[in-house]
Amino acid sequence: MKSSVITFPGSNCDRDMDVALNKFGFKNKMVWHNDNELPKSDLVVLPGGFSYGDYLRCGSMASKSKIMHSVINFAKSGGLVMGICNGFQILVETGLLPGVLLRNKYLEFICKNIYVKIDNKQNPYFKNLDKDIFEFHIAHNEGNYFCTKDQLNEIKDNNQIAIYYCDKNGQTDEQYNPNGSTKNIAGIFNKEKNVLGMMPHPERMIDQSLSGEDGSLFFKNLINNLK
Amino acid sequence: MIISAIITLKKDVLDPQGKVIHQTLDGMGFKDVNEIRQGKYFEIDVNENDPTKAKGIVEDMCKKLLANLVIENYKIIETQ
Numbered sequence: 001m002k003s004s005v006i007t008f009p010g011s012n013c014d015r016d017m018d019v020a021l022n023k024f025g026f027k028n029k030m031v032w033h034n035d036n037e038l039p040k041s042d043l044v045v046l047p048g049g050f051s052y053g054d055y056l057r058c059g060s061m062a063s064k065s066k067i068m069h070s071v072i073n074f075a076k077s078g079g080l081v082m083g084i085c086n087g088f089q090i091l092v093e094t095g096l097l098p099g100v101l102l103r104n105k106y107l108e109f110i111c112k113n114i115y116v117k118i119d120n121k122q123n124p125y126f127k128n129l130d131k132d133i134f135e136f137h138i139a140h141n142e143g144n145y146f147c148t149k150d151q152l153n154e155i156k157d158n159n160q161i162a163i164y165y166c167d168k169n170g171q172t173d174e175q176y177n178p179n180g181s182t183k184n185i186a187g188i189f190n191k192e193k194n195v196l197g198m199m200p201h202p203e204r205m206i207d208q209s210l211s212g213e214d215g216s217l218f219f220k221n222l223i224n225n226l227k
Numbered sequence: 228m229i230i231s232a233i234i235t236l237k238k239d240v241l242d243p244q245g246k247v248i249h250q251t252l253d254g255m256g257f258k259d260v261n262e263i264r265q266g267k268y269f270e271i272d273v274n275e276n277d278p279t280k281a282k283g284i285v286e287d288m289c290k291k292l293l294a295n296l297v298i299e300n301y302k303i304i305e306t307q
């Protein structure tokens with residue numbers, strides 16, 4: 001399976017993602033934002049970081065960069081595109097995913113482990129996972145998911161909510177919402193479920209001695225789903 | 228000519244920065260404030276002398292990049 005990780009000026013989780021993808025069997029290529037064409041890929045990842053210094057709005061500049069034409073075409077033709085953290089912010093700015101990520105409700109940069117709950121496994125990212133609650137890491141200043149009422153109804157109707165913030169038992173109460181996100185939303189899909197954006201970093205959970213193994217479960221399952 | 232664009236958050240979007248600024252001003256003794264909403268201001272020197280055309284160009288910029296219409300509104304002003 002071939003993957004591509006896009007590096008924008010200011011990306012800083014691109015190499016972590018490269019390590020994670022290679023560790024679980026992807027043949028990964030790093031792609032520079034100013035390139036015109038994506039290499040042949042089964043998965044494209046927009047990594048975390050602070051692309052273009054978060055100028056104007058997080059992800060807004062990166063969403064207009066050269067490689068994104070190719071990424072958008074790839075997504076529209078059904079290719080798998082996953083955006084983590086800043087990558088999620090870039091995906092909403094392209095319009096591939098609905099809504100927007102606002103500044104965290106309490107104006108603080110949040111860096112900690114959290115739990116997320118997967119509700120819907122009818123998609124290439126989560127199908128065949130044998131558990132629903134995962135411990136991942138978040139590190140962001142703008143992760144407060146917001147969308148209009150109409151958009152919220154639409155994403156609910158189409159089962160586009162990918163993951164919710166929760167406690168370790170899967171309770172999705174407001175008290176487990178770290179950043180003020182609408183309905184505890186931590187990640188969403190596009191209608192077709194080939195584009196996924198989420199704030200948590202599974203690539204930071206791939207080694208028991210460093211953090212945890214829930215990211216390993218996610219990546220192992222993902223590559224098996226794509227085979 | 229110079230065209231200005233003001234980007235403001237829509238009414239039902241939470242503006243925590245505006246709230247904190249409000250609270251700070253309140254603490255400083257500015258008690259007559261009902262609400263503060265923080266926005267962005269751009270001055271754009273457009274290579275176009277026709278005001279309608281120049282505003283049209285800036286409006287296009289607002290729609291495509293300067294504002295995110297999910298959460299923000301824009302207002303265009305001819306300044307020079």
